[in-house]
Amino acid sequence: MRQILLGLSLALLSSCTSSPSAAPVISSASSQADKDAASAQRRVWFEDARFGLFMHWGLYSALEGSWKGRTMPDASLPNGKSWYAEWIQKRLEIPDAEYRALAKDFNPVKFDAEALVLEAKRAGMKYIALTAKHHDGFGLWDSKVSDFDLGSTPCKRDILGELADACRKHGIKLGFYYSHWEDWEHAGGARPEWEKQPNDASFEGYWKGKALSQVSELIARYNPDMFWFDTWGTEGGQITPKRRDELIDLIRREAPQWLINGRICYHDPGKDVDFLEMGDNEFPKEWPGKPWQSPATMQHSWGYHAKDFAWKPSGEMIRLLSQCSSLGGNYLLNIGPKADGSIPAPVTRRLREIGGWMAANGPSVQNTKRLGAAPWGWWTQSKDGTRLFAHVHRWPSDGILPLGKVEHELSSAAILETGMALELRQANGESSVVIPQTAPDAWDTVIELRIKN
Ligand code: FHN
Numbered sequence: 001m002r003q004i005l006l007g008l009s010l011a012l013l014s015s016c017t018s019s020p021s022a023a024p025v026i027s028s029a030s031s032q033a034d035k036d037a038a039s040a041q042r043r044v045w046f047e048d049a050r051f052g053l054f055m056h057w058g059l060y061s062a063l064e065g066s067w068k069g070r071t072m073p074d075a076s077l078p079n080g081k082s083w084y085a086e087w088i089q090k091r092l093e094i095p096d097a098e099y100r101a102l103a104k105d106f107n108p109v110k111f112d113a114e115a116l117v118l119e120a121k122r123a124g125m126k127y128i129a130l131t132a133k134h135h136d137g138f139g140l141w142d143s144k145v146s147d148f149d150l151g152s153t154p155c156k157r158d159i160l161g162e163l164a165d166a167c168r169k170h171g172i173k174l175g176f177y178y179s180h181w182e183d184w185e186h187a188g189g190a191r192p193e194w195e196k197q198p199n200d201a202s203f204e205g206y207w208k209g210k211a212l213s214q215v216s217e218l219i220a221r222y223n224p225d226m227f228w229f230d231t232w233g234t235e236g237g238q239i240t241p242k243r244r245d246e247l248i249d250l251i252r253r254e255a256p257q258w259l260i261n262g263r264i265c266y267h268d269p270g271k272d273v274d275f276l277e278m279g280d281n282e283f284p285k286e287w288p289g290k291p292w293q294s295p296a297t298m299q300h301s302w303g304y305h306a307k308d309f310a311w312k313p314s315g316e317m318i319r320l321l322s323q324c325s326s327l328g329g330n331y332l333l334n335i336g337p338k339a340d341g342s343i344p345a346p347v348t349r350r351l352r353e354i355g356g357w358m359a360a361n362g363p364s365v366q367n368t369k370r371l372g373a374a375p376w377g378w379w380t381q382s383k384d385g386t387r388l389f390a391h392v393h394r395w396p397s398d399g400i401l402p403l404g405k406v407e408h409e410l411s412s413a414a415i416l417e418t419g420m421a422l423e424l425r426q427a428n429g430e431s432s433v434v435i436p437q438t439a440p441d442a443w444d445t446v447i448e449l450r451i452k453n
Contacts, residue, residue: 111341137185
């Protein structure tokens with residue numbers, strides 16, 4: 001039974017078989033080929049991981065999406081129509097002094113780095129990216145170059161250090177989100193699009209005096225594995241290719257193992273970022289030509305918003321995870337802790353539900369190769385090439401799952417979660433599997449197909 005997988009482009013299949021782990025480690029790469037090889041080496045863990053935890057947490061978390069009787073979104077304000085609670089300062093027009101005074105009360109006594117890391121790990125996530133600094137300019141550590149930071153709060157703990165230690169202890173990679181472009185606290189930082197922007201000299205003052213210095217500080221103090229920078233297309237006035245490359249060079253010099261995402265300069269990421277970062281909750285329909293990641297919310301907001309009830313069902317997020325995997329991308333799922341550091345109950349519930357699915361089905365998304373879409377869902381293949389996984393999102397009602405022409409000779413089919421064997425059929429050069437009438441998992445039943453060696 002030597003057949004071809006229907007609906008898959010051969011080019012796509014062959015381009016995903018190269019082994020990045022064979023690339024040499026190069027820290028001061030010069031030619032583009034050397035840089036690409038070093039990037040492939042850096043990315044091995046990331047591409048195997050497929051699933052990470054994003055965390056938006058800062059001063060804004062304390063306002064929970066509301067301020068002085070107004071709740072986001074508030075259409076009565078000119079720029080108030082957004083659910084993004086981490087933008088509350090600008091969207092609800094909070095005076096700077098009043099917003100900055102929130103630091104006096106920021107004391108995350110319920111933040112438990114180890115519990116958080118274990119929660120992420122149980123959900124099947126392999127890395128965590130936390131907002132070390134978001135657009136408001138507040139640093140979640142005691143920074144030497146700014147007083148708008150954890151050092152100016154009653155909290156005398158090293159939150160990022162605690163997280164870094166817990167990640168290391170439990171084998172989870174650590175990333176920092178750092179808002180290198182927008183910074184509303186520094187006079188030279190970029191402002192929301194409806195406000196006057198700083199002139200270039202002023203931005204340069206911010207760039208050298210705060211952004212680059214704080215990135216160096218984060219590297220020296222915490223030595224994590226990934227930087228998550230944030231722009232979304234309108235950054236061109238300030239984030240020029242020269243500044244983009246200056247920041248990339250700094251990181252490559254000081255921390256050659258760090259991954260850098262494409263949103264360091266969304267409109268022109270250049271050739272030296274390690275992976276592309278999609279827009280918010282944006283999922284490509286095909287391989288975008290480079291490793292990639294989609295940052296995604298569980299509700300509308302990224303930061304904690306007590307009145308945002310648009311919770312996605314866990315199954316919907318599981319589907320997005322398998323879709324990302326099938327197209328060679330990563331799913332970075334966000335949570336917004338409360339200001340005291342605790343995790344909202346609906347978040348914990350969802351992480352655990354996803355973790356339940358991942359406990360059995362993890363091998364169908366992690367350490368896999370991309371294969372692409374099928375009429376009923378998505379294909380993936382184990383990295384070692386021995387198994388195909390059919391992620392069935394639309395369960396056929398006639399008891400037959402059509403596989404089309406499969407390139408490999410198959411030896412068995414089973415439901416991955418339970419091990420229940422299914423009958424494999426072959427007729428007219430096409431394969432199919434006899435399936436139960438009712439989907440064992442209404443969102444994503446994974447059928448494992450073993451390949452004969
Ligand atoms: O403005 C930010 C937003 O607050 C959030 O951090 C997201 C995450 O992808 N990025 C920006 C908007 O794209």
